Amino acid sequence: MLTQLPFLLVAIALLISCATLLVECLSAVLRTFSVRSTQGILPSKDFSIAVLMPAHNEAEVIGETLISLTPQLGPQDRLIVVADNCTDETAQLARNAGATVLERTDDTQLGKGFALDCGLRFIAAAPPDVVVMVDADCQFRQGSIRQLASNAIAHQRPVQGVYLLDRPAQPSLKESVSAFAFKVKNLVRPLGLAQLGLPCLLTGTGMAFPWSVMTTVDLANRSIVEDMKLGFDLAIAGTPPMLCSNVIVAGPLPPSDDAAKTQRTRWEHGHLQLITHYFPKLFGQAIAQGRLDLFAIALDLVIPPLSLLVILWLGMTALITFSSFLTGIWLPSLICYAAGAALVFAILSSWARFAQSDLSLKMLLRIPFYILWKIPVYLKFITEPQVEWVRTSRQVQRNK
Numbered sequence: 001m002l003t004q005l006p007f008l009l010v011a012i013a014l015l016i017s018c019a020t021l022l023v024e025c026l027s028a029v030l031r032t033f034s035v036r037s038t039q040g041i042l043p044s045k046d047f048s049i050a051v052l053m054p055a056h057n058e059a060e061v062i063g064e065t066l067i068s069l070t071p072q073l074g075p076q077d078r079l080i081v082v083a084d085n086c087t088d089e090t091a092q093l094a095r096n097a098g099a100t101v102l103e104r105t106d107d108t109q110l111g112k113g114f115a116l117d118c119g120l121r122f123i124a125a126a127p128p129d130v131v132v133m134v135d136a137d138c139q140f141r142q143g144s145i146r147q148l149a150s151n152a153i154a155h156q157r158p159v160q161g162v163y164l165l166d167r168p169a170q171p172s173l174k175e176s177v178s179a180f181a182f183k184v185k186n187l188v189r190p191l192g193l194a195q196l197g198l199p200c201l202l203t204g205t206g207m208a209f210p211w212s213v214m215t216t217v218d219l220a221n222r223s224i225v226e227d228m229k230l231g232f233d234l235a236i237a238g239t240p241p242m243l244c245s246n247v248i249v250a251g252p253l254p255p256s257d258d259a260a261k262t263q264r265t266r267w268e269h270g271h272l273q274l275i276t277h278y279f280p281k282l283f284g285q286a287i288a289q290g291r292l293d294l295f296a297i298a299l300d301l302v303i304p305p306l307s308l309l310v311i312l313w314l315g316m317t318a319l320i321t322f323s324s325f326l327t328g329i330w331l332p333s334l335i336c337y338a339a340g341a342a343l344v345f346a347i348l349s350s351w352a353r354f355a356q357s358d359l360s361l362k363m364l365l366r367i368p369f370y371i372l373w374k375i376p377v378y379l380k381f382i383t384e385p386q387v388e389w390v391r392t393s394r395q396v397q398r399n400k
Contacts, residue, residue, distance in 0.1 A: 004329045007320045011335035014313055018342040020299045021309070025184070025346040027192035029353040047129035049077040049149045053099075054115035058136035059088040061252075065136055066097035072145040080122065081136075084115035090136075109220070117220035127211045129153060135205035138163075139250045148208035151244045158213060158234055161206030161247035162187050168253065173363055175253050177370040180351065180359045181306045188350045189300070190243045198296045199240030202231035206249035213239050225270030232278050232297065236285050240293055268305045269380075275302055306347075307374040310367075313340055 051069060055062055066079070073079060079099040083091035085107065094101045104118050116133065123131065130149040134140070144161065151159040163186050165179045190200035204227035217233050219226065231241050279298055286294035303309065317336040324333040351364055 004323070004327060004332055007323055007332040008335070010316055011320060011332040011339070014316060015335050015339040015342070016299070017303050017309060018313070018339040018346070021189070021303050022342040022346040023196075024189040024192035024300070025350045027195040028188045029192075029349045031191065031195045046076070047149065047153055049073065049130050049132055049145065050123050050128040051077070051079045051132045051134060051145060052116065052119045052123065053079070053081045053094075053134050053136055054084055054112050054119065055081055055086070055090050055094070055136040056084045056112075056115070057086050057088045057090060059090050059093055061137040062090055063093050063097065065134070065138060066094065066099060068139050069134065069145065070098055072140065072142060078123075078128065080119050082115040082119045084112075084118070085110065111221075111226065113219045113221045113226040116226070117218070120214060120219065130208055130210060131214055132208045133205065134249075135251065137251055138205050139166075140206070141248065144206070144247045144249070147247055148206065148244055151242070152208040152210050155242060156210050156212070157239050158202065158210075158231070158241040159208045159244045160190070160200055160202050160231075160241050161244050161249045162190070163203045163206050163249045163251065165253050166250045167358065171253075173366055174370055176359050176363050177367055179253065180355050180364075183355055183358070184306060184347075184350050187245075188354055191245060193296065193300065194243040194245065196296075199235060199293050200231075200243040201297070201300065202227040202234075202241050205251065206247060207241075208244075225274060228271065228274055229278070232274070232282060232301075235294060235297055236282070240297065268308065271305060272308075275304070307371045309343065310371055311375065313343055 051073065053062075053065075062081070066081075069079060081091075081094040081099045081101050083094065083101055083103045085105055086103070091101045091103050102118060102122055104115060106114070120131070130152050132145055132148055148159050148161055165182045167175055167179050171179070186203050193200050207227070213234065216237050216239070217230060219230065221229070234241060279302055282294050282298035282301065285291070286298060304312065313336070317333070317340060320332045320336050324330045351359060
């Protein structure tokens with residue numbers, strides 16, 4: 001039995017991840033009330049907003065984004081663009097749109113975190129009530145900025161909108177499945193957590209923070225998933241992010257396979273690195289502070305990217321089942337089968353409730369081919385993990 005102990009521990013770890021995913025997805029699918037928000041309810045006094053946009057060579061997309069943002073700002077609000085190590089017309093286009101532009105050049109401190117830190121230090125001279133962080137390639141519906149800020153003021157907590165990917169008019173299998181996986185991560189799972197009264201993770205754009213909260217964290221770091229790291233730091237400090245499900249932020253899918261692989265490598269390598277760095281910290285602080293929300297965030301963090309979770313389950317289940325045939329000890333295999341059932345049910349229920357119009361059943365059943373495309377991304381994490389921030393190509397054409 002001792003020889004089966006490693007397999008038993010692996011099977012239990014898989015079951016915990018898959019069961020956590022299932023609970024989050026079912027909570028979203030079966031939810032009976034709208035996730036709490038302050039839609040239409042403004043604080044008793046007016047408030048000021050500073051919209052902060054980091055931008056690295058975003059000339060192809062920033063103009064359209066600024067057009068969607070500037071009508072949403074009042075006379076007391078500001079729009080600050082940090083043109084970070086730009087070699088194109090990003091800064092001039094932002095000025096033409098009426099933004100305050102900070103031009104930052106530092107080839108030793110690269111990444112979004114340093115750009116955000118530059119913007120926050122500028123804002124600190126005349127602090128607003130709320131800081132809203134947005135990416136240069138995203139679109140915001142009218143009223144989104146004010147609504148995010150209203151939530152942040154009302155609850156005195158960081159607020160995350162729902163960040164989804166726009167699919168092209170005739171998406172490929174990769175594009176459809178990638179958008180579905182993104183929806184599960186950024187919509188379904190956060191909705192489920194909110195339904196359970198638990199915090200969500202930060203996803204990088206469409207985020208609002210009371211100014212008092214921003215003074216408690218340091219953004220000047222080299223993390224390639226600075227948004228997730230920021231959310232964990234804020235949660236540990238006592239202000240975990242909450243979801244504003246009424247605000248949808250739309251970003252484009254990468255325009256090519258190479259761009260998609262660059263983006264997914266950065267996101268998923270960064271996620272895996274944060275599991276090793278932050279799970280022990282979150283778990284330890286959950287015990288030390290006696291906080292269920294930190295424990296829930298820790299469990300949510302250890303759910304690997306969906307494709308990787310499927311790969312891990314398939315590989316380990318095959319190995320453990322083979323071992324069970326040899327030893328006659330079937331408990332680890334039975335646990336793996338239970339984990340697989342939870343994983344399949346989580347994916348199917350999420351698709352049925354949230355993605356049938358985006359992804360046909362025929363395309364859903366072709367997910368294994370998409371997973372094959374992702375295997376090199378995960379193998380590279382073993383041989384050459386990405387640790388530096390790399391910008392995704394922006395040669396996109398948004399859907400109209």
